[in-house]
Amino acid sequence: MPVYVYVIVAVVILALLGFVLLRGPKAPPGGYESTRDADDPIPGGSGDGEPGAGSGTGSGTDAGTAVDEGPRIERPESVNTRMARLRGRLAKSSSVFGRGLLALLSRDRIDQDVWDEIEETLLLADLGSEASMDLVEALQQRVKVEGTSDPARVKAMLREELLKLVDPAMDRSLAVDRKEIAPAVVLVVGVNGVGKTTTVGKLARVLVAEDKDVVLGAADTFRAAAADQLQTWGNRVGVVTVRSENEGADPASVAFDAVQAGIEGESDVVLLDTAGRLQNKAGLMDQLGKIKRVVSKAAEVDEVLLVIDATTGQNGMVQAKVFSEAVDVTGIVLTKLDGTAKGGIVVAIQRALGVPVKLIGLGEGPDDLAPFDAEQFVDALLD
Numbered sequence: 001m002p003v004y005v006y007v008i009v010a011v012v013i014l015a016l017l018g019f020v021l022l023r024g025p026k027a028p029p030g031g032y033e034s035t036r037d038a039d040d041p042i043p044g045g046s047g048d049g050e051p052g053a054g055s056g057t058g059s060g061t062d063a064g065t066a067v068d069e070g071p072r073i074e075r076p077e078s079v080n081t082r083m084a085r086l087r088g089r090l091a092k093s094s095s096v097f098g099r100g101l102l103a104l105l106s107r108d109r110i111d112q113d114v115w116d117e118i119e120e121t122l123l124l125a126d127l128g129s130e131a132s133m134d135l136v137e138a139l140q141q142r143v144k145v146e147g148t149s150d151p152a153r154v155k156a157m158l159r160e161e162l163l164k165l166v167d168p169a170m171d172r173s174l175a176v177d178r179k180e181i182a183p184a185v186v187l188v189v190g191v192n193g194v195g196k197t198t199t200v201g202k203l204a205r206v207l208v209a210e211d212k213d214v215v216l217g218a219a220d221t222f223r224a225a226a227a228d229q230l231q232t233w234g235n236r237v238g239v240v241t242v243r244s245e246n247e248g249a250d251p252a253s254v255a256f257d258a259v260q261a262g263i264e265g266e267s268d269v270v271l272l273d274t275a276g277r278l279q280n281k282a283g284l285m286d287q288l289g290k291i292k293r294v295v296s297k298a299a300e301v302d303e304v305l306l307v308i309d310a311t312t313g314q315n316g317m318v319q320a321k322v323f324s325e326a327v328d329v330t331g332i333v334l335t336k337l338d339g340t341a342k343g344g345i346v347v348a349i350q351r352a353l354g355v356p357v358k359l360i361g362l363g364e365g366p367d368d369l370a371p372f373d374a375e376q377f378v379d380a381l382l383d
């Protein structure tokens with residue numbers, strides 16, 4: 001056989017081999033079945049790709065669902081079990097004060113010395129001098145008029161008077177419902193170390209447990225670790241954190257980016273964490289004023305929550321006044337109530353600012369944040 005025949009046969013065999021190898025395995029009819037749902041978060045994905053968006057892991061509605069790949073997303077504690085657990089904790093921390101009062105009021109004879117001791121107990125619980133005097137006067141009057149020393153009756157009177165001071169009529173609802181075309185915007189302010197970032201993280205969990213779609217904004221650009229801390233909270237429940245990688249970046253611009261991300265992602269609520277380290281009131285006013293102004297170009301700020309550490313007593317009161325002069329505070333978050341028997345600060349702060357306590361922090365655990373309820377609070381004091 002001539003040589004050229006061998007060459008032609010070899011070329012044909014090589015061409016067939018190449019075709020088979022390059023084509024790869026054949027897909028089954030209809031293609032492969034996917035194990036992912038359309039709305040599963042992208043494993044290791046970087047949020048929704050918004051400018052400045054951090055490495056959030058998807059939307060809040062994914063919380064609690066099993067994800068095959070990517071970071072594990074926690075299911076926040078349900079509202080009911082959280083409340084049952086936290087009621088017990090509140091009673092444990094506050095009842096020292098309540099029990100002291102009840103012991104004094106159960107004496108056979110309540111003379112002026114006993115009333116003075118009662119007032120002292122109230123002052124020690126940070127109720128404030130005006131409220132302490134008002135309470136003692138009201139009780140003194142009622143005990144005299146009714147001529148009773150029955151402990152059960154006196155306890156009922158104390159409960160009623162304390163409740164009046166805590167004021168159950170105040171509106172303690174949180175503005176966290178999506179508006180017609182924009183998410184609700186919540187600005188969280190307060191001095192450093194009071195628990196702002198922790199509160200934003202805990203609040204995100206509460207909202208995720210209520211099936212809300214949440215975006216976090218790390219407008220505390222003072223230290224990079226604050227943004228990392230916030231992002232960790234967000235990642236745990238599959239919530240996107242918008243942040244800047246530059247320490248000292250403009251907080252107003254990060255806040256704006258977060259709200260913009262919330263608008264484009266059609267989220268329910270954007271929670272903005274801010275820095276607390278400001279030397280003077282002018283600086284504070286400038287910064288918070290600018291954040292509010294800039295954010296308002298995209299969506300109105302619906303709620304300004306001032307975080308106060310319940311263990312700081314009078315200091316906390318002074319801070320509260322400075323902040324309320326810098327920005328219109330709409331609600332107070334009282335943190336670290338688990339670490340103090342001075343529950344009276346609730347009354348003192350509400351009186352000083354005319355703003356309701358809306359949330360209370362009762363521990364360092366991720367689900368240790370509860371809505372404030374005046375009746376439950378007073379009952380916890382007296383149980």
Ligand SMILES: Nc1nc2c(ncn2[C@@H]2O[C@H](COP(=O)(O)OP(=O)(O)OP(=O)(O)O)[C@@H](O)[C@H]2O)c(=O)[nH]1
Nearest residue numbers: 192193194195196197198276335336361362363364
């Ligand atoms: N026991 C207790 N600790 C709390 C509570 N809330 C916050 N903390 C703790 O308070 C400390 C400070 O909390 P952060 O959230 O970092 O405070 P911050 O106000 O954001 O601080 P800066 O970022 O420095 O401004 C942390 O150790 C929290 O765990 C609470 O309700 N109870």
